Amino acid sequence: MNLEKHNQRMQLLADVTYKIRQSLDLHEILQTTVTEVRQLLDADRVVMFQIHADGAGTVVQEAVLPGWSESIHQNIVDTCFGPSFLESYRQGRVSVINDIEKAPITPCHAELLRKFEVKANLVIPIVSQDKLWGLLIAHQCSTPREWQVFEVDLLKQLADQAGIALAQAKLLSDLNQAHQQLRFHVENSPLAVIEWNHACQIQRWSAQAERIFGWSAGDVLGRGPDHWFIHTDDLHLFREQVLNLTGHPFPSHANPKGDQLTRNYTKSGKLIDCEWYSSALFDKEGNLVSILSMAQDVSARQQAEVALQQLNHELEQRVEQRTAALQESEQRFRSLFEAAPDCIYVLDTQSIIKHVNPVVIERAGYSKSELVDHPIVKLFTAKSQVLYQQQFTELLAQGNHRQELEFVGRNGKILTVDCSFQVVKDPLGRTSILVVQRDISDRKALERIKDEFISVVSHELRTPLTSIHGSIKLLATGQLGDLSEDGQQMLDIADQNTDRLVRLVSDVLDLQRIESGQAKIGKQLCDAADLMSHATAAMGSMAYHHKVTLKSTPLLTMLWANPDYMVQTLTNLLSNAIKFSKPGGTVELSAELRIEERRLQDSSEQEEHLQKTIVQQTVKHTELWFQVLDQGQGIPADKLESVFERFQQVDASDAREKGGTGLGLAICRKIVEQHGGKIWVESVLGKGSCFFVALPMSCWLVDRADAS
Amino acid sequence: MAMAEKHILIIDDEQAIQAVASLSLKMEANWHVITASSGAQGIQLAEQNHPHAILLDVMMPIMDGIGTFKKLQQNPQTFSIPVILLTAKAQAADQEEFYNLGVAGVITKPFNSLTLASQIIQLLGW
Numbered sequence: 026m027n028l029e030k031h032n033q034r035m036q037l038l039a040d041v042t043y044k045i046r047q048s049l050d051l052h053e054i055l056q057t058t059v060t061e062v063r064q065l066l067d068a069d070r071v072v073m074f075q076i077h078a079d080g081a082g083t084v085v086q087e088a089v090l091p092g093w094s095e096s097i098h099q100n101i102v103d104t105c106f107g108p109s110f111l112e113s114y115r116q117g118r119v120s121v122i123n124d125i126e127k128a129p130i131t132p133c134h135a136e137l138l139r140k141f142e143v144k145a146n147l148v149i150p151i152v153s154q155d156k157l158w159g160l161l162i163a164h165q166c167s168t169p170r171e172w173q174v175f176e177v178d179l180l181k182q183l184a185d186q187a188g189i190a191l192a193q194a195k196l197l198s199d200l201n202q203a204h205q206q207l208r209f210h211v212e213n214s215p216l217a218v219i220e221w222n223h224a225c226q227i228q229r230w231s232a233q234a235e236r237i238f239g240w241s242a243g244d245v246l247g248r249g250p251d252h253w254f255i256h257t258d259d260l261h262l263f264r265e266q267v268l269n270l271t272g273h274p275f276p277s278h279a280n281p282k283g284d285q286l287t288r289n290y291t292k293s294g295k296l297i298d299c300e301w302y303s304s305a306l307f308d309k310e311g312n313l314v315s316i317l318s319m320a321q322d323v324s325a326r327q328q329a330e331v332a333l334q335q336l337n338h339e340l341e342q343r344v345e346q347r348t349a350a351l352q353e354s355e356q357r358f359r360s361l362f363e364a365a366p367d368c369i370y371v372l373d374t375q376s377i378i379k380h381v382n383p384v385v386i387e388r389a390g391y392s393k394s395e396l397v398d399h400p401i402v403k404l405f406t407a408k409s410q411v412l413y414q415q416q417f418t419e420l421l422a423q424g425n426h427r428q429e430l431e432f433v434g435r436n437g438k439i440l441t442v443d444c445s446f447q448v449v450k451d452p453l454g455r456t457s458i459l460v461v462q463r464d465i466s467d468r469k470a471l472e473r474i475k476d477e478f479i480s481v482v483s484h485e486l487r488t489p490l491t492s493i494h495g496s497i498k499l500l501a502t503g504q505l506g507d508l509s510e511d512g513q514q515m516l517d518i519a520d521q522n523t524d525r526l527v528r529l530v531s532d533v534l535d536l537q538r539i540e541s542g543q544a545k546i547g548k549q550l551c552d553a554a555d556l557m558s559h560a561t562a563a564m565g566s567m568a569y570h571h572k573v574t575l576k577s578t579p580l581l582t583m584l585w586a587n588p589d590y591m592v593q594t595l596t597n598l599l600s601n602a603i604k605f606s607k608p609g610g611t612v613e614l615s616a617e618l619r620i621e622e623r624r625l626q627d628s629s630e631q632e633e634h635l636q637k638t639i640v641q642q643t644v645k646h647t648e649l650w651f652q653v654l655d656q657g658q659g660i661p662a663d664k665l666e667s668v669f670e671r672f673q674q675v676d677a678s679d680a681r682e683k684g685g686t687g688l689g690l691a692i693c694r695k696i697v698e699q700h701g702g703k704i705w706v707e708s709v710l711g712k713g714s715c716f717f718v719a720l721p722m723s724c725w726l727v728d729r730a731d732a733s
Numbered sequence: 734m735a736m737a738e739k740h741i742l743i744i745d746d747e748q749a750i751q752a753v754a755s756l757s758l759k760m761e762a763n764w765h766v767i768t769a770s771s772g773a774q775g776i777q778l779a780e781q782n783h784p785h786a787i788l789l790d791v792m793m794p795i796m797d798g799i800g801t802f803k804k805l806q807q808n809p810q811t812f813s814i815p816v817i818l819l820t821a822k823a824q825a826a827d828q829e830e831f832y833n834l835g836v837a838g839v840i841t842k843p844f845n846s847l848t849l850a851s852q853i854i855q856l857l858g859w
Contacts, residue, residue: 484792487821487842492749495846499756502847527843 124169239292256288390435554579560595572608744775762850772796
């Protein structure tokens with residue numbers, strides 16, 4: 026009987042063990058264990074209690090007879106067990122309590138058991154992989170129960186089996202997890218992952234491989250690395266790589282050369298550049314199991330590299346050309362800089378000298394160290410320093426400027442210099458100022474001598490001229506006695522030519538004063554109509570004598586001018602027109618406002634390209650034009666310019682015949698230029714001429730003219 | 734225009750100018766003219782004769798017209814006599830400078846010998 030019972034129990038244990046070990050699923054193992062054990066022991070409740078790292082635990086599986094409370098998912102954190110409680114289980118202790126009311130357990134432990142209606146319990150540790158995984162616990166709730174030895178043994182063996190099954194399940198789970206991770210990485214890799222078997226046939230083809238090459242796994246599995254996939258010329262590269270990895274030569278490998286870059290075909294026939302990374306897997310015996318290759322489409326990168334190389338090449342060429350051009354230009358500039366007869370300085374924007382050419386050192390006597398890194402203003406007289414400073418801001422704004430300054434040489438000698446300033450920007454955007462300084466001391470000295478000479482001579486001429494002129498006029502009245510007819514004729518000649526001489530001396534003086542700048546052209550607001558009236562009134566008598574009709578159409582507009590000089594200009598023009606008109610002819614003086622829209626010019630060359638993008642700006646430019654129209658003989662085309670030069674009348678005899686000085690138009694031009702205007706003549710031979718004087722008008726004056 | 738008899742002193746180192754100006758004033762207005770050839774002589778004659786007006790040349794040796802004018806101004810016997818300068822400087826700027834000194838008028842050389850008296854009358858408001 027005993028043997029039979031023993032056999033029965035062994036059979037039972039084998040059956041249950043089989044059921045437990047049959048599964049590799051943790052949940053299923055636990056479920057099977059508690060169910061089978063409860064049935065086997067005919068207990069009221071059997072639970073699997075998993076112990077966590079912190080010592081607390083959870084009921085993770087339970088088999089309980091109906092009517093008894095469930096403990097599944099209960100967390101048990103009970104301080105009454107203490108740390109030694111788990112330690113004893115770790116060492117293999119089995120707890121057998123037949124009647125909790127009589128067992129030597131702490132009151133709180135007893136209380137916990139009572140909570141689950143436990144009358145007797147049996148606790149077996151489950152050790153898995155040498156660690157206490159948890160406890161297998163059987164409860165008897167209906168009555169106390171005397172647990173049999175064989176029952177304890179049976180439970181211990183089942184707990185061992187459960188421990189083994191749990192270890193296996195965990196291993197499998199870990200393996201699955203690792204596998205899934207690997208799979209995730211392979212499928213999500215930006216690289217195509219291709220696995221070749223020992224016969225070099227594709228056995229794995231990742232989703233990215235399909236994306237890159239176009240073939241699905243179904244298309245390629247079982248195929249080898251051949252012309253369908255790799256460019257013929259690159260086959261050897263791929264095979265060489267594999268050979269290096271495995272030592273297994275491919276049948277037709279040749280031309281071994283280490284290169285991981287090949288040209289591959291996609292399903293659509295397109296050729297792409299791929300970079301390969303491969304590794305081989307061998308078994309314990311050293312047999313090749315598989316080759317894992319990862320490929321990356323680097324076509325875009327290759328194309329970019331090729332394009333970059335080309336760009337680099339072009340850039341290098343351009344740099345070379347540009348450098349050569351720059352060198353040539355620099356050389357040209359240097360030659361010019363070194364050989365120029367004028368002093369040349371390069372300044373920074375603070376007026377500090379940065380470079381000087383040899384002429385500066387030669388002429389001024391300064392050493393290079395006395396000049397470079399010193400402010401240029403120190404080279405000028407105090408008066409010129411002020412002038413320089415005044416114009417400097419304007420220079421930076423306008424880009425260029427020209428100025429006469431007094432330069433002090435090393436020996437203290439003062440030179441008059443004509444300085445031309447030019448703001449220059451180099452390609453890096455650095456601003457410097459180029460100064461070309463020309464010594465005009467000799468010219469200035471000559472001009473001064475000439476001015477003084479003309480001034481003195483003219484003054485000295487005037488005194489005797491006053492006597493001659495005055496006495497002849499008095500004589501000509503006839504009040505001092507009668508003259509013979511010839512005598513009267515001679516007196517008239519003397520009278521006329523004295524008049525002419527007086528005018529000539531006046532004109533020479535006027536011209537010299539205006540040219541030398543001695544005459545200050547003080548401007549004021551004046552009315553064009555007034556100026557015209559004055560001029561025609563002054564010429565009325567002359568026109569009458571020449572039997573010329575003088576017409577004037579005055580224009581009411583204000584202008585900013587010197588009224589005396591403007592009347593002199595108009596008078597000169599009218600006088601010329603009358604002189605060169607035939608009797609019966611007409612001379613007309615008129616004026617008009619000319620408004621023209623001018624495109625705003627930008628002097629800076631650097632900003633030239635910007636101009637194209639901005640809206641073209643226009644300004645209204647207004648000029649007042651005076652016109653003196655005659656019906657005289659006209660002026661030949663080749664003389665239209667030169668008539669404004671001194672003593673440049675159309676015909677050399679004009680001066681004598683017409684009593685002119687040959688300076689009238691030269692004076693007019695000087696006066697008009699001093700007003701910022703221009704003077705010119707248009708003429709038709711035999712029909713007449715028209716002299717134009719154009720004076721610039723400021724906008725507000727124009728507005729006033731409009732308003733008036 | 735009524736031309737009452739006036740006494741005019743002409744101070745000019747040029748005899749010719751003296752002669753032309755004298756005759757001119759006499760012929761045009763029948764004025765009485767006395768002449769001096771230097772500034773010093775002119776001041777002396779002015780003190781003695783107390784003329785209605787003085788025509789004074791600017792450019793003279795030793796004491797020029799400006800110096801002479803200043804002396805006349807400082808002299809209690811002559812400071813009230815109006816002085817008209819005769820000058821070859823025709824520029825407005827020069828003339829303004831003279832007027833700033835306090836002269837009664839400026840006549841530029843060469844003057845019109847037929848209208849010299851008229852010019853003086855106009856300048857002095859006679």
